[in-house]
Amino acid sequence: xxxxxxxxxxxxxxxxxxxxxxxxxxxxxxxxxxxxxxxxxxxxxxxxxxxxxxxxxxxxxxxxxxxxxxxxxxxxxxxxxxxxxxxxxxxxxxxxxxxxxxxxxxxxxxxxxxxxxxxxxxxxxxxxxxxxxxxxxxxxxxxxxxxxxxxxxxxxxxxxxxxxxxxxxxxxxxxxxxxxxxxxxxxxxxxxxxxxxxxxxxxxxxxxxxxxxxxxxxxxxxxxxxxxxxxxxxxxxxxxxxxxxxxxxxxxxxxxxxxxxxxxxxxxxxxxxxxxxxxxxxxxxxxxxxxxxxxxxxxxxxxxxxxxxxxxxxxxxxxxxxxxxxxxxxxxxxxxxxxxxxxxxxxxxxxxxxxxxxxxxxxxxxxxxxxxxxxxxxxxxxxxxxxxxxxxxxxxxxxxxxxxxxxxxxxxxxxxxxxxxxxxxxxxxxxxxxxxxxxxxxxxxxxxxxxxxxxxxxxxxxxxxxxxxxxxxxxxxxxxxxxxxxxxxxxxxxxxxxxxxxxxxxxxxxxxxxxxxxxxxxxxxxxxxxxxxxxxxxxxxxxxxxxxxxxxxxxxxxxxxxxxxxxxxxxxxxxxxxxxxxxxxxxxxxxxxxxxxxxxxxxxxxxxxxxxxxxxxx
Numbered sequence: 001x002x003x004x005x006x007x008x009x010x011x012x013x014x015x016x017x018x019x020x021x022x023x024x025x026x027x028x029x030x031x032x033x034x035x036x037x038x039x040x041x042x043x044x045x046x047x048x049x050x051x052x053x054x055x056x057x058x059x060x061x062x063x064x065x066x067x068x069x070x071x072x073x074x075x076x077x078x079x080x081x082x083x084x085x086x087x088x089x090x091x092x093x094x095x096x097x098x099x100x101x102x103x104x105x106x107x108x109x110x111x112x113x114x115x116x117x118x119x120x121x122x123x124x125x126x127x128x129x130x131x132x133x134x135x136x137x138x139x140x141x142x143x144x145x146x147x148x149x150x151x152x153x154x155x156x157x158x159x160x161x162x163x164x165x166x167x168x169x170x171x172x173x174x175x176x177x178x179x180x181x182x183x184x185x186x187x188x189x190x191x192x193x194x195x196x197x198x199x200x201x202x203x204x205x206x207x208x209x210x211x212x213x214x215x216x217x218x219x220x221x222x223x224x225x226x227x228x229x230x231x232x233x234x235x236x237x238x239x240x241x242x243x244x245x246x247x248x249x250x251x252x253x254x255x256x257x258x259x260x261x262x263x264x265x266x267x268x269x270x271x272x273x274x275x276x277x278x279x280x281x282x283x284x285x286x287x288x289x290x291x292x293x294x295x296x297x298x299x300x301x302x303x304x305x306x307x308x309x310x311x312x313x314x315x316x317x318x319x320x321x322x323x324x325x326x327x328x329x330x331x332x333x334x335x336x337x338x339x340x341x342x343x344x345x346x347x348x349x350x351x352x353x354x355x356x357x358x359x360x361x362x363x364x365x366x367x368x369x370x371x372x373x374x375x376x377x378x379x380x381x382x383x384x385x386x387x388x389x390x391x392x393x394x395x396x397x398x399x400x401x402x403x404x405x406x407x408x409x410x411x412x413x414x415x416x417x418x419x420x421x422x423x424x425x426x427x428x429x430x431x432x433x434x435x436x437x438x439x440x441x442x443x444x445x446x447x448x449x450x451x452x453x454x455x456x457x458x459x460x461x462x463x464x465x466x467x468x469x470x471x472x473x474x475x476x477x478x479x480x481x482x483x484x485x486x487x488x489x490x491x492x493x494x495x496x497x498x499x500x501x502x503x504x505x506x507x508x509x510x511x512x513x514x515x516x517x518x519x520x521x522x523x524x525x526x527x528x529x530x531x532x533x534x535x536x537x538x539x540x541x542x543x544x545x546x547x548x549x550x551x552x553x554x555x556x557x558x559x560x561x562x563x564x565x566x567x568x569x570x571x572x573x574x575x576x577x578x579x580x581x582x583x584x585x586x587x588x589x590x591x592x593x594x595x596x597x598x599x600x601x602x603x604x605x606x607x608x609x610x611x612x613x614x615x616x617x618x
């Protein structure tokens with residue numbers, strides 16, 4: 001664990017002396033047959049213990065001057081008693097490690113080293129050492145002080161020069177510290193990664209050297225947390241199928257997970273869809289002291305409509321973008337959305353027509369109140385959709401609420417669900433307007449209501465997460481022109497003493513005449529459906545840490561995703577699916593708030609990667 005003359009580990013301000021291991025005990029070591037095998041071991045153990053694999057590989061590289069565990073049948077032993085590839089020490093027996101196994105079993109050595117590093121991060125951060133940012137362990141830079149503690153909280157590892165021995169450097173960054181050497185090795189082994197380690201906010205007055213037993217010194221940190229400025233580097237070892245990643249430069253596309261000359265045309269900057277779990281590098285590694293590949297590989301696709309490419313890409317070039325939640329069609333996409341938000345348990349499900357939108361537009365607030373996913377079936381077929389039927393069983397639901405009349409969701413579907421053992425309730429009026437009023441009654445009308453056009457779907461669905469989260473009903477009225485406020489909506493507002501309303505969409509979708517008939521009405525509108533969805537997010541100050549993205553050309557994915565968005569306290573952004581269809585308001589929103597995490601609802605045919613790329617590429 002340590003490459004230093006004296007080992008200093010701070011637990012209760014005592015100096016622990018290194019343990020020693022006799023020559024007789026140091027036998028039986030066996031170096032794996034290839035560095036690729038060691039690469040696999042380091043990767044798998046890091047993932048298992050939820051530590052960025054980039055860090056584990058870099059520590060092993062620095063500690064053993066390469067990924068070496070043995071010389072002959074003897075483990076590498078440092079002057080302070082560090083054993084093997086991870087230079088593990090446990091002088092006080094704190095971790096109750098088997099010293100012989102540390103010598104003979106490289107897998108155990110790696111496991112022990114990662115466990116100790118993890119312990120430094122968990123127990124020391126914010127206490128013995130500062131915590132960086134929010135302590136998110138998935139960001140490599142946040143491990144800076146934990147890496148330091150792995151080697152020793154001692155003056156030679158100070159992040160800035162402090163002692164009088166370095167007067168000419170006092171206050172400057174100490175790039176020669178152990179942790180900085182590890183991070184330098186990490187960058188060299190992972191082309192494409194540039195870490196943020198300026199740490200200008202660490203000041204001389206934040207640190208002091210404290211003498212402990214034996215006359216040795218340790219660092220005491222007066223400040224126990226820091227926030228770094230600028231972007232952080234997310235580990236690239238935890239992506240999986242359907243995750244979306246961004247590449248900001250051209251990257252080589254390989255037929256196999258290796259760097260020999262079998263590469264194919266580049267992936268261009270933009271969004272890629274991950275198609276596999278991470279694969280360890282298969283490039284032959286022969287020079288044990290060289291800066292060989294530390295990165296892994298993913299099979300990925302650009303998801304292109306016209307020029308679809310697939311191939312392996314090095315993990316170090318990949319940055320997280322989000323995830324695609326999609327099935328083979330809108331019905332399976334609805335089941336995937338339910339899995340994302342409800343796992344395999346929901347007592348209640350909402351059933352809506354997946355072929356047409358009217359009766360379902362007002363359903364999100366009720367679904368959110370009941371903590372129920374919205375599943376779809378088609379009025380074009382009398383039978384319950386098979387993927388929906390299977391999902392109802394899997395969820396173990398005991399109640400179903402059908403939105404719409406029998407012309408939307410057939411009586412046969414209702415009977416089938418009853419035969420599955422569920423209690424079934426139908427909420428349906430003579431038309432979409434009455435259905436929205438009946439859903440509002442079931443929800444429990446509050447003093448506020450949303451009014452949207454029942455003639456089209458985008459505006460109602462864009463505001464659905466907000467309405468759902470706040471328990472506000474969505475009432476539908478005839479859209480545009482000089483259409484008056486629908487009488488059913490007017491009666492609902494009067495009967496339930498609604499005192500304020502939010503109107504979504506411009507005069508062309510909810511007329512001035514209808515608007516003027518509403519109590520204390522505020523209109524939220526943009527020049528088109530896409531700009532309106534942006535205006536909803538901005539004017540209602542919806543959370544923007546991440547966004548759900550759905551096509552504005554079809555209703556199904558946004559409908560079923562709206563409840564998930566509300567559940568996750570997020571908004572839905574509607575975008576197009578052809579070049580230049582997205583509005584300038586959309587790209588401005590993303591740039592203004594530096595939004596970098598997106599959950600995409602629906603497959604490539606709904607929202608393709610080319611469109612997603614244009615959201616973020618300058």
